[in-house]
Amino acid sequence: MKPMNNAAQTHDGPDLIDHGKAQPPFGYWEWDCNTGEVTWSAGLFRVMGLEPRSVAPSYDLFLRMVHPEDRARSPAAGQVLADRGQYIDSEFRIIQPQGTVRWVASKGEVFHDPAGKASWAAGMLIDITNIREAQLELSAREERYRALALASSIGEWRATSQGDAIEAQSWANFTGRPVNDCTGRGWLAAIHPKDVDAVGATWDEAVRIGSYFEMSFRLQHRSGQYRWVLCKAVPIKPQDGPVREWVGTAEDIHAKREMEELLRVHEERLRQAHFEGPMVTWDFNLETGQVTRSANAQDILGVGSETVEEFQSSIHPDDRAKIEALVRATRHSGKAFSAEYRRTNNDGRVVWLRSRVRVMPAAYGGADHVIGITFNMTSQKEAEFASQETRRALRELDTRHRALMKAAGDFVWTFSPGGRVSDSPEWRAWTGQDIGQIQDWGWLNALHPADRERIHETVQRIMDTRLVSSYEYRVRDRTGEYHWFRSSIAPVLNEEGTPVEWVGAAQRIADPGREPEGTFVVPPQGVLPPHANGPLTSWQVRAARGILGWSVRELAEKAGVSVSTIRRVENEQSHDGRILLAIRGTLERAGIGFVAAPGGEVTIMPMKSKHCSPG
Known part of the structure; x- marks a missing residue:
C-alpha cells in the first residue's frame, strides 16, 4: 500500500463463509496500482476500530492510526514492497479512534502484470492483541506464584558438622512428626521412598566434601500428601578451616512445579495459536488450465502446482459448489472476491484455507489469468476451536492461584511497590474496615496501638531491603477483641529485578500470652x-x-x-x-x-x- 488520493471504496465481499458466526479479528485490503483505488473489507474496518464505510479507506488514514513508536518503519516497508514486490510480514500497534491500543499482524504482497509493472497489491491485517495479553497474563501469574512460595517458606534447620540435624522444628511442623524424630538422620524418614536414597547420598557427599547442598524432592506433609520441596544448605566454617555446622532452609515448591507445568502447556497452546500468516501466491492460466503456485506452496499448503481439475476435486464437498460459483462470477465481473474453504490433501489431511482472488486481464491480447493469494488458516481455526478450552484453563489457573493464596493464611493481599494496598476482602471481613479505610497504610489502624509503629517500620524495612521476613502482631476483630497473627511478604519482580507489586499472607497463631486491653499507662x-x-x-x-x-x-x-x-x-x-x-x-x-x-x-x-x- 502507498498514499493515494484517488477514488477509494470499501470491499463488501464476505469476510467469512458462514455469516451466522462471529467475525474473526482480521480483514483484507487491496490497492489497484493502475486506478489508485484502495479497498478495505468490513473486517479491516473493525480491526481499525471503525464502522464499515464510515470513512474513505486510504494509506494516509492507516498510517495515522499506527502507534507513533511503530510508525517510523511502516512507510519504508510500503515503499520496498511497491518497488521490489517483497512480502509484507510484520507486527505493530495501532491506536483506534477511541484511544484503544491493539496489536496487529500485517501480511500481504504486490503483484506485477506480464510487463513487470506493479498492478495489484493485496494483504490482510490480523488482530493479535488477545494472544499478546494472554502471554503477559501468564507471565504475571508465574511471578505471583514465585513470590507467594517465597512468603510461605517452610523454615530453617541446622545440622552438626557430620550432617546430623540438631534443630528441626520447622521440619517437624511441616511433616507432623515429633521434633525428636526429625533430629540426627531421622528427617530422612519423611521423604518419599523413591527419593530418599538419592537425597541421602547427595547429602552425605555434600557433608564429606563440605560443599553447598541444594535438592528438590517429595516430602510427606502432615496431611499425608507428598509435596515437592526445595532444600538448601551451606556449611559454616572459618576461612580455610573445618566445617563447624550446617545451616539450611526448606521451601514448599509443590504449587510452583504444578504451575510451571500448566504454564508450559498454555504457552505451547498459545504458540500454536499465534497466526503466523503463511501465504502462497498462485496463477491460474485460463488457456492451459494450469494452477502455478509459488515455491513455498508445498511447505504451507501441502501441495505444489497442479491442474484446475486436481484443485477442484481436492476442495471439500461441502465447499466445492460455492467456490466454483464464486470463480465463475469473478470471471464474468472481473471483481475480486475472498473465500474461506477446506481442502483435502493427498495424505487425507484437511486444511483450512482463505483465498483472495481476482482476474488479471491480458496485457497484449493473450489469455486472461486468475491470480490470488492463499493463507493456510488451519492453525487459526484450531485456535478458534480451542479458545474456549484456553479460557477455561486460564480460569482454572486463576482459581488455583487464589486457592494457593488462601491456603497460605487467613488473610492474603497485594500492594504496590510504594506500599499502597489494593484490597483484601478477608481482612475487611475480619476487622470491619471498609475498602477506603485499608487503602495505603490505613490497614495499620486495625492493629493494636502498641504494634502499629513497629509493624510500619518492619514492612517498610522489608520493602527497602527486599529481604523476605515474617513478623507478628495483634489484629482487632469486628467485636474489638485482639488476636495474634504472623505475616510474611515477598516481592513480585519484573525482568529487570524491580518489584512491581508485593504479595503477603497472614496466619493466625496461638495466643502467646494474655492480650493487652485498652491503652497502656506507664506508672x-x-x-x-x-x-x-x-x-x-x-x-x-x-x-x-x-x-x-x-x-x-x-x-x-x-x-x-x-x-x-x-x-x-x-x-x-x-x-x-x-x-x-x-x-x-x-x-x-x-x-x-x-x-x-x-x-x-x-x-x-x-x-x-x-x-x-x-x-
Whole structure:
C-alpha cells in the first residue's frame, strides 16, 4: 500500500463463509496500482476500530492510526514492497479512534502484470492483541506464584558438622512428626521412598566434601500428601578451616512445579495459536488450465502446482459448489472476491484455507489469468476451536492461584511497590474496615496501638531491603477483641529485578500470652509492681524481638544462649528462671521497657531511657 488520493471504496465481499458466526479479528485490503483505488473489507474496518464505510479507506488514514513508536518503519516497508514486490510480514500497534491500543499482524504482497509493472497489491491485517495479553497474563501469574512460595517458606534447620540435624522444628511442623524424630538422620524418614536414597547420598557427599547442598524432592506433609520441596544448605566454617555446622532452609515448591507445568502447556497452546500468516501466491492460466503456485506452496499448503481439475476435486464437498460459483462470477465481473474453504490433501489431511482472488486481464491480447493469494488458516481455526478450552484453563489457573493464596493464611493481599494496598476482602471481613479505610497504610489502624509503629517500620524495612521476613502482631476483630497473627511478604519482580507489586499472607497463631486491653499507662517514676521484675513469658520474648527487629539467632548470641534455647522459651517448653532473667536483661539493655498495664498485668514497649515514656 502507498498514499493515494484517488477514488477509494470499501470491499463488501464476505469476510467469512458462514455469516451466522462471529467475525474473526482480521480483514483484507487491496490497492489497484493502475486506478489508485484502495479497498478495505468490513473486517479491516473493525480491526481499525471503525464502522464499515464510515470513512474513505486510504494509506494516509492507516498510517495515522499506527502507534507513533511503530510508525517510523511502516512507510519504508510500503515503499520496498511497491518497488521490489517483497512480502509484507510484520507486527505493530495501532491506536483506534477511541484511544484503544491493539496489536496487529500485517501480511500481504504486490503483484506485477506480464510487463513487470506493479498492478495489484493485496494483504490482510490480523488482530493479535488477545494472544499478546494472554502471554503477559501468564507471565504475571508465574511471578505471583514465585513470590507467594517465597512468603510461605517452610523454615530453617541446622545440622552438626557430620550432617546430623540438631534443630528441626520447622521440619517437624511441616511433616507432623515429633521434633525428636526429625533430629540426627531421622528427617530422612519423611521423604518419599523413591527419593530418599538419592537425597541421602547427595547429602552425605555434600557433608564429606563440605560443599553447598541444594535438592528438590517429595516430602510427606502432615496431611499425608507428598509435596515437592526445595532444600538448601551451606556449611559454616572459618576461612580455610573445618566445617563447624550446617545451616539450611526448606521451601514448599509443590504449587510452583504444578504451575510451571500448566504454564508450559498454555504457552505451547498459545504458540500454536499465534497466526503466523503463511501465504502462497498462485496463477491460474485460463488457456492451459494450469494452477502455478509459488515455491513455498508445498511447505504451507501441502501441495505444489497442479491442474484446475486436481484443485477442484481436492476442495471439500461441502465447499466445492460455492467456490466454483464464486470463480465463475469473478470471471464474468472481473471483481475480486475472498473465500474461506477446506481442502483435502493427498495424505487425507484437511486444511483450512482463505483465498483472495481476482482476474488479471491480458496485457497484449493473450489469455486472461486468475491470480490470488492463499493463507493456510488451519492453525487459526484450531485456535478458534480451542479458545474456549484456553479460557477455561486460564480460569482454572486463576482459581488455583487464589486457592494457593488462601491456603497460605487467613488473610492474603497485594500492594504496590510504594506500599499502597489494593484490597483484601478477608481482612475487611475480619476487622470491619471498609475498602477506603485499608487503602495505603490505613490497614495499620486495625492493629493494636502498641504494634502499629513497629509493624510500619518492619514492612517498610522489608520493602527497602527486599529481604523476605515474617513478623507478628495483634489484629482487632469486628467485636474489638485482639488476636495474634504472623505475616510474611515477598516481592513480585519484573525482568529487570524491580518489584512491581508485593504479595503477603497472614496466619493466625496461638495466643502467646494474655492480650493487652485498652491503652497502656506507664506508672509514675517507671515503678513496676514486684512481679514485674520476674522472668519473661513466651509472648513477651517474641514481641520484644519484633520491636527490636532481631532474629532468634541475634537474640541468642546477645544473651549468650543457644538458638534452640530461645525457641524452647518462645514455645513455652523452657521455664528455667536463670535463663529467662538473662534474656530479660539483654532486652532491657537494648531499650525494651517492662511496664504495668491497668489491672496489674505487665507488658513491654520500646523506651527512650530506663525511666521515661514509651518511644
